[in-house]
Amino acid sequence: MTRKIAQGTKKLRTLASLATLFVIPSVLVATREAVYAAEHTKPAQTATPQQTTDWPVYGGQPENDHYSSLTQINKNNVSKLQVAWSFDSNEVGGLQTSPLIVGRMLYAYTPTQKIIALNAATGKTVWTYDSGVKGTQPGRGLTFWKQGAETRLFAGVMNFLYALDPATGKPIDSFGEHGRIDLRKNLRGDYREQSIVLTTPGVIYKNLIIVGGRNPETLPSPPGDIRAFDVRTGALQWAFHTIPHPGEFGYETWPEKAYLTSGAANNWAGMAVDVNRGIVYAPTGSSVSDFYGGDRIGDDLFANTLLALDAATGKRLWHFQGVHHDIWDRDFPSPPSLLTVQHDGQRVDALAQTTKQGYLYLFDRVTGKPLFPIEERPVPESNVPGEKTSPTQPRPTHPEPLGRQILTNQMLTERTPAAHQFALDKFQTMRSEGQFVPLSVGKQTIVFPGFDGGAEWGGSAVDPRTGVIYVNTNEMAWTGGLVENKGSASAGETTYRSLCVVCHGVNREGAPPAFPSLVGVGQRLSDSEISSTVRQGKGRMPAFTSLNDEALTALLEYVKHGPSSAPGAKSDKVELASANAANGQSYEFTGYRKFLDQDGYPAISPPWGTLNAIDLNTGKYLWKIPFGEYPELAASGMKNTGSENYGGPVVTAGGLLFIGATIYDRKMHAYDSETGKLLWQFELPLAGLATPATYMVDGKQYVVIAAGGGRDPKSSSGGRYIAFALP
Structure with a gap:
């Protein structure tokens, strides 16, 4: 049934609601387990020969920390890494998948969203499941559930969520309608006219799988309800309305009856779970249409909002809205990371959330209280008829933004004199005034960092021992504008x-x-x-x-x-x-445009991408380095420019940060997590635009990444998995 949230009486534009939380005891589900009984090995905190340490959840663990306690591969020997095995799906299209490893099995997607199980030690195929539905959207990962001897593997293929037997790959007929549920149902109106796909996997809490979904970014679009389904039957257990219904908290931040026509405000980037407390954290994106909001005047809760929900019931516990009345497509782009920090002399269980605009927010994960002050700062007013923008937008005082915040004519490319003049001529025709400048009619506005971040969907890694977070970012300028319809x-x-x-x-x-x-x-x-x-x-x-x-x-x-x-x-x-x-949209977006020079390179000065380490105990940067480069520019002497990058990092107790992500040089990298020094790199056959995973089988540690390419027009795309290990 649908849960209704009681209407609150506090001000709706609050930095965080300090609602009282109920601590819900629970047991950790979807932890380290084996699949094949014949190959079963018990999990262990410290891996020894014949034992296995897994990567059982998208993001490593329910906390989405991208952390592994493995130390076999470390700073002293990482330079010896070599390819241990590889798997080629022989499909084109690209991959963004971070695989799961449970026992001796690795679970992943092919580019057309067939689900595969590989032997995690050899890369040999164990089974393949083809649903018959061709996947044309990204598949970033799967979800594993276990209770006792019962196991299930959940896979999103377009608008369907499948429950598979992890040992055989066969659908479990008792789940939903013959092994699957249609996520278009129970949203609004005729489900056959709805469009939603599950690109980022759901999360597990006890016997629930909680999902969001990817919605169209133009009208018509269904609402972005966050929903929980029974893992055994597929029955809907609760739904949280991100576009509130009458009587629900936040309804007044939209026009009357907006819930009947407005769309999105969806969780497409994924979630994190505090299993012990029974809290699921779900960041949402913008509502449609992305760049003109004349039909949705108001702050539009719970679009662009970090939500803390009771995982058992869907009840809102606290929230923080990162952008009021978003007209810049400033979605929260990744799941938050849960960690513990030292703050004011005490250990605090915290939550770190990255953003496209380069802000990094840190909250007490129980109360929602910001651990560093957040200021509501005045921003320009829109002059587009029918539009009414928010007079203020939030910004944290610490840490400093992950990227530059305003582009000036002093920051244009110097790659060649001709490129500089080209960039300057274009720059002088555009508006560049920093964050949250409303788009104009008839003139392009610079959005910097661009529409693809700042931080992106790959997410961040945190070291739970030190409270340090690692984030890769894009530092590209884009432009946008409006035209009258x-x-x-x-x-x-x-x-x-x-x-x-x-x-x-x-x-x-x-x-x-x-x-x-x-x-x-x-x-x-x-x-x-x-x-x-x-x-x-x-x-x-x-x-x-x-x-x-x-x-x-x-x-x-x-x-x-x-x-x-x-x-x-x-x-x-x-x-x-x-x-x-x-x-009835009065104004339309002119389209996404990167600010590039005449040769197709960024029209701004480097860095064009960075890798960052921030101590969240203090909010201070430990290091920042350019991340990625263009091989042809590097060959001519223009090195370490940074470049666009997609896919996140993994940090280990061995003192290493593993990351692929760079589009043009197609490298897999290992950095010293303390200093940012590059210790090892390997040129992949296709760019690894996905988050790696690391695991141990029979005493050997592996690092695996999906290499699919697909974003560099000069390179091909495909679907390969490449695993590395020590000799």
Whole structure:
């Protein structure tokens, strides 16, 4: 059933609600276990030969700390690492998966979201499960559950959540509808018209699996309810409405009845769990539409909010909204990390949350009290008709932001004199005033750090022994703007401007490679291929299942031929579908644009990506280094520039920080976690745009990463897993 939250009486714009918490005793589930009875080995805190130390949860443990106590691979011998085994799925498309390792089994995805089980010591295939549903969205990980001798492996494939037998890969028929549940159901209206996919795995609390999902970033989009399902039956146990219903806390921060039409405010990045206290921490993203909020005036709780929920019931315990009335797509991009710090002479169980704008927040995880002060700072007001922005936005006083916060003409590229002049000429046409500057009509605004962070979905690693957090970030500048929606000549154009313009731009030119151009797409793809992509989504593109056949046909004509195509006759069905798609938006986003020079390199001065270590006991940086580089620039002497990077780090008790993530140089790295010194690196066949995992089998420690590429237009994509170990 759906849980209703009693309406609060405190001010809704609060830095954190200090609600009293009930401590719920619990036992740790989804911990270290074996799968095959014939290969079963008991877990141990200190691994010895014939024993296994696992990586049983996305993020390492329920706390999402990305930490391992293993020490066999350490600072003294990491330079000797070599490939122990590799697995090639022989598929294209890229990978973002952090695999699970339980006993002697490694569980992961292929690029088309087949689920595979490999022997964790050899990389040999044990089983493969093909659901018959082609995965076109990222699959970042799976979820493992165990109680007694009973085990289940949960896998999201598009809008379905499957429960598999970990030993055989076969669906468990008693779960949901013959082994799966459809996450489109129980949201709003006709479930067949909803679009939601599970890209980041759910988390386990006792006999519940708690999930969010990825929603479209344009209307129509379903609400981003956070839901808990019974692990055995698949029955819905509770749902938290991130767009509040009448009588629920936060309802007044939206227009009346917004819950019937507004969408998203979803947890797409994943969650962390305090198992002992029974609290699940779920950060949410923005509500739609991302860049114009004239139809959702107000602060829009619980969009862009870090939520602490009672894991057993879904009741809100406390919350912190990181962006009020977001019009910059400033989602919380990753699960929080749980750790313990020294604060004011006491040990405090804390929570660290990163952001796209480069802020890092630290809270008492029980009360929600900020451990470093958070200030509500005045920000510019929007001058776009119909828009009403928040007068203030929060910012922590410590730590200092992970990246530069405002781009000036003194920070433009000096790669060549021509590149500098090109950047300067473009810069002088744009608005650059720092964080939370509302987008303008007719002029591009610089968003820095860009729409892809700051911090990103890979998440952070924390060392529970020291209270140090490790975060990789992007330091790229992007631009955005608005155009007035003056109506269009055809139903296809209306639908395009509502659903597609946010990524592919008003002129269908996109921002390659992340957002490809659609100019000439009819010469590259057939109508059926384009239709399939629209219906099912692909990569960063969500599925648009609400379009009827006539509306889709009209959209195809516009996508292929642009506004020069004849408008044609409009049937009632096309008109209705187009009107539903547009949803009365007065202004539209011009599309994502990176601020690049004429040769495609960042138009700003380095670093373009960094790796950071921060002592959360004090809020002070221990080290910061450029992270990644362009091989062709490095060959010409321009080294250590940093670069875009996706996928997070892993920290170990052996004093090491393992991370892949860099797009262009395709390196897997090992750093000294105390100093940031590079100790070892290996050039992968494809970029490792995923978070690694480390584990031990039969006394040997392994580090494994998914190498799939897919973001560098000069390189191919695929689906490989590569494991390293000492000789």
